[in-house]
Amino acid sequence: MSTPGSGGTPDLSAPGDRPASDPGLPPPSGDRRSRVLGGGRREGSRSVTIAVVSTVVFFTVAAILIVRSPGWAQIKQLFFNGEEFRESFPDILSKFGRNVFIFCTAEVLVLLLALLLAVMRSLPGPVFAPLRVLAAAYTDLFRAIPTILVIALLGFGMPALQLQGVPDSDVFWAIIALTLVYSAYVAEVYRAGIDSIHPSQVAAARSLGLSRGQAMRSVVLPQAIRRVIPPLLNDFIGLQKDSALVAFLGYTEALRQAQIITAADFNFTPYVALALIYIVITIPQARFVDWLVARDRRRREAGGVA
Amino acid sequence: VDFSDSYYDVNQALVSVKGSSIEGATSFADLSEARLGAPIGTTSYDYIIDNIQPNVEPAVYDDLNGAVQDLKSGSLDGIVVDLPTAFFITAVQIPKGVIVGQFPTVGQQEYFALAFAKGGSLVPCVDAALGALKADGTLASIQQEWLSDKASAPVISS
Numbered sequence: 001m002s003t004p005g006s007g008g009t010p011d012l013s014a015p016g017d018r019p020a021s022d023p024g025l026p027p028p029s030g031d032r033r034s035r036v037l038g039g040g041r042r043e044g045s046r047s048v049t050i051a052v053v054s055t056v057v058f059f060t061v062a063a064i065l066i067v068r069s070p071g072w073a074q075i076k077q078l079f080f081n082g083e084e085f086r087e088s089f090p091d092i093l094s095k096f097g098r099n100v101f102i103f104c105t106a107e108v109l110v111l112l113l114a115l116l117l118a119v120m121r122s123l124p125g126p127v128f129a130p131l132r133v134l135a136a137a138y139t140d141l142f143r144a145i146p147t148i149l150v151i152a153l154l155g156f157g158m159p160a161l162q163l164q165g166v167p168d169s170d171v172f173w174a175i176i177a178l179t180l181v182y183s184a185y186v187a188e189v190y191r192a193g194i195d196s197i198h199p200s201q202v203a204a205a206r207s208l209g210l211s212r213g214q215a216m217r218s219v220v221l222p223q224a225i226r227r228v229i230p231p232l233l234n235d236f237i238g239l240q241k242d243s244a245l246v247a248f249l250g251y252t253e254a255l256r257q258a259q260i261i262t263a264a265d266f267n268f269t270p271y272v273a274l275a276l277i278y279i280v281i282t283i284p285q286a287r288f289v290d291w292l293v294a295r296d297r298r299r300r301e302a303g304g305v306a
Numbered sequence: 307v308d309f310s311d312s313y314y315d316v317n318q319a320l321v322s323v324k325g326s327s328i329e330g331a332t333s334f335a336d337l338s339e340a341r342l343g344a345p346i347g348t349t350s351y352d353y354i355i356d357n358i359q360p361n362v363e364p365a366v367y368d369d370l371n372g373a374v375q376d377l378k379s380g381s382l383d384g385i386v387v388d389l390p391t392a393f394f395i396t397a398v399q400i401p402k403g404v405i406v407g408q409f410p411t412v413g414q415q416e417y418f419a420l421a422f423a424k425g426g427s428l429v430p431c432v433d434a435a436l437g438a439l440k441a442d443g444t445l446a447s448i449q450q451e452w453l454s455d456k457a458s459a460p461v462i463s464s
Contacts, residue, residue, distance in 0.1 A: 156372070160379035168381040170365075250343055250365030250372055260366060263347030 077267075084269035088261045092274050096254040102171060103243040106178040107236055113183040118190030119216065135187065142184035148245050151177040155249040170251035174243070182239050189231045193224030226296055233289045237282055308424055310432040312417030313439075314449060318353045319392040319459060320406040322384040323377060331406050334358050334464045340383040341365065343373040349416055350386040357412050357464065358386070374399050388416075390453060407462040 066072060120128075121135040142150070154177045159168035167173070197220045205215035247256035254277065258270035320337075322328050328340045337358055343365035344351040354364045365382060367373045370391070376382040378400055387395065389408050396403035422429050439445040 156375050156379070159381045160375065162380055168379065170381075247366075248368060248372070250367045250376060252363060252366055256346070256366055259346055260351075264352075 079268050079272050081267055081269040084261075084265060084267045085273055088258065088270040089273045091261065092254050092257050092270060093277060095252060095257040096274075096277055098171070098251075098253045099240070099243040099246075102175055102178070102246060102253070103236075103240045106175045106182065106243070107239055109175070109179040110182045110186050110235075110239065111232075113179060114186035114190055115221075117183060117187035118194060119221075121187070121191055122194050122216075124212070139184045139187055142181050143188075145181070147178070147181045147242050148248060150181050151245050151248060153177075155246075170246060170249040174246040174249065174251070178239060178242060178245075181242075182235055185235050185238075186232065189228050189235060190224065192231075193228035194220055196227055197223050229292055230289055233285060237285065240281070241278065308422045308426055308429050310420040310422070310429055311436050312415075312419055313436055313445065314390075314418040314453075316388050316390065316416050316418055317408040317411060318350055318386055318416075319389040319408040320384050320386055320462060321377065321392045321395050321400075321403055322406050323380075323400060323402045324404055325402075326383055328383050328406060329404060332460070332462060334462065337384070337462075341381070342384050342386055343367060343376060343382045344386045345370050345373060350388065353409060353412075354386050357409070370395075377403075389459065392459075393453070405459050407460040409462055410464065412464075 117135045117138060120131045121139075123131055151174055155170055155173040158166055158173055201219055201223075202212075202215050205219040206212070210218065244253065244255035246253050247259070252260070254274055258274045261270040262268060320328070320331070320342075328337060331337055331340070334357070338361050340360055341362045341364070342354050342358065342360055344354055344367070346366050346368060351364070351366060354360065365373070365376060367376075370385075370387065373382065373385045374395060377385050384406065385395070386409075389405075392405045392408075396405055420432055422432075436445070
């Protein structure tokens with residue numbers, strides 16, 4: 001995510017304080033709804049009916065064609081095997097708890113480290129140049145390296161040093177690696193939010209007697225973070241999925257558990273079962289963020305806190 | 307796939323490093339607190355789960371290299387592999403590596419064979435050749451020459 005005004009100095013030529021004009025940020029106005037079923041801007045009830053009927057017919061025909069196709073029995077046996085599903089699902093679900101621990105711990109660390117990086121990068125003035133350079137270099141570095149490479153480097157590499165006090169736990173190094181990589185992404189998301197707050201807000205806060213730090217903490221960050229909640233969820237979901245990379249280190253989390261069963265039974269249903277778990281946990285998060293954004297918008301439009 | 311007859315009957319073996327807590331293990335009980343590793347989808351992994359049944363969860367790797375790396379770095383106490391692979395690991399990959407012992411066969415004897423496409427016409431030819439090699443002692447002398455240490459790897463009893 002890129003924004004105008006990189007390098008910490010606020011871009012004074014940025015458009016006014018209307019967030020709607022910032023690309024990649026949630027539209028704040030209430031009249032933009034996604035239109036999936038309706039065909040036009042002002043569709044009547046008739047066109048809605050047609051849309052529903054045509055959708056139902058289309059998917060029914062597609063389902064019949066799939067189920068009656070010659071390979072379907074084999075696909076069902078190999079991917080959607082009821083017995084295999086019942087046998088593997090409890091094992092996979094219980095190992096998924098390990099993923100939950102990994103990505104929740106990492107997410108907390110990511111949100112903190114990334115905020116630190118974003119604030120560092122937004123510091124004004126020549127004195128803070130080294131911090132800005134450091135934050136930029138960190139982002140460049142860890143966004144460039146594939147996540148699995150960082151996990152392998154730390155997870156296999158650090159224990160190989162055999163230094164006193166260096167842990168050899170796969171989970172420990174996986175959390176560190178995921179935190180390092182995702183902080184780089186999330187720092188940029190934060191920075192986009194910070195840059196989207198118009199400089200006049202800082203000027204106003206300063207004229208009221210707030211220090212730069214106070215203005216950042218009480219005026220800029222609360223608004224900035226609220227604006228970037230949807231892209232933050234993006235990265236959190238990415239992190240959840242990448243928690244499966246710990247399997248590479250020999251750790252039995254949900255993906256590795258599914259692989260073990262698949263390797264023994266030569267059936268891919270355990271993979272489908274795990275995919276289902278990921279889908280089921282992701283959708284409620286998306287709805288929750290939608291709700292957060294809508295609630296925030298309602299409050300703002302009611303003239304509450306900005 | 308179809309398989310030829312056996313050309314080598316194989317046991318699982320335990321590889322560790324000098325100075326490890328399981329270097330002198332002689333029974334499954336000695337391995338109950340050991341952190342063992344094996345590649346995924348192998349009979350070695352099955353052997354840990356089905357027979358050794360350690361209290362510590364075994365590590366499961368994409369391939370043997372991950373297990374070897376973790377044994378080298380001390381994250382693992384031991385790796386379970388086929389005995390011939392154990393010779394390779396201790397001779398080439400891990401200078402400090404030792405073969406703690408070989409495991410008794412439980413259930414069906416494991417063996418090495420050649421794999422062919424289902425219904426491959428070469429299977430009878432290969433079986434005939436293997437039969438001849440067994441009959442005149444060639445196979446036994448090859449095994450004796452290259453895998454003779456098999457006798458010297460003590461058996462870890464259950």
